[in-house]
Amino acid sequence: MRLWLLGFMLVSGVATAAQSMYSMFAGGDYVPPLSVMQQIEKGFSGVIAEFHMEEQEGELVYQFELINPLANSITRFEYRARDGKLLKQKASKVSADDLGEVEATRMIAAKDQTFSGLIIKATKDHKAFLTEAKLDHDLGISYLELKLLDDTGKFKLAFDVENLRPLPLLKWD
Template sequence: MRLWLLGLILVSGVASAAQSLYSMLAGGDYRPPLSVMQQVEKDFQGVITEFEMEMQEGELVYKLELINPLANAITRFEYRARDGKLLKQKAAKVTADELSEVEATRLITAKHQTFSGLIAMATKDHNGFLTDAKLDHDLGISYLELKLLDDTGKYKLAFDVENLRQLPLLKWD
């Protein structure tokens, strides 16, 4: 009985956090993520490979990763969502864990696309707020995995980078 009650409390806490984030995003008191991404794409060489938002000390923060495959470098950024101010920037060399993302960046570059442009295409028929996006390359497919939040909760999308179309999500039981 206690385990069941603990599970219910955890689930309701997650749902409450999602609703709280949705209320904040619906209030519109922040700089849109695509705007921040476009600024990064304009100011830095490379391709954004990951975006996420999180609360830090009561403040909504956007985290982005940008890979420059020519320099074999990855740069991580943190921006304050309220006004788009850069909070942190850290550069490093690309590691073996990020090679699938490097492969996806090469395709995006060859197709003259941008991360923000792909997100705009992938979300054009969806009314949710973008909370996470990540480029990946698996089983010969470069794709963008997105997490959106609407008034009913969180949901995922997958978008094929090469064919510029939505992919079905596989569900593992």
């Protein structure tokens, strides 16, 4: 009985956190992540390969990874969501763990696409807020994995970068 009650409390806590985050986004008290992405894309060479957000010291912070395959580098950025202010910027070399993302960024660059443009295409039929996005290349497919939040909760999508269409065969729990 105690385990059942604990499980219920954990699930209801996650649902409450998602609703709280949704209310914050719907209130518009932050700079949309797409605006910050477009700012990065205009100001730096390379392709954004990853976006996520996290809370740091009570503030919502956006984190981005920009890969420049020609320079073999990754630049990581942190922006404050409230006002879009740059908090941190750090560059490093691409590692073996990043090869899937590098392959996907090459595909995007070859097709004259942008990370933000792909997100817009992938989410055009969804009234939801973006919470995470990541490029990857696996089994010969370059794709964008998105995590979104709407008034019913969180959900995931996958979007084929080469063919510019949803990947309906990929399903996650």
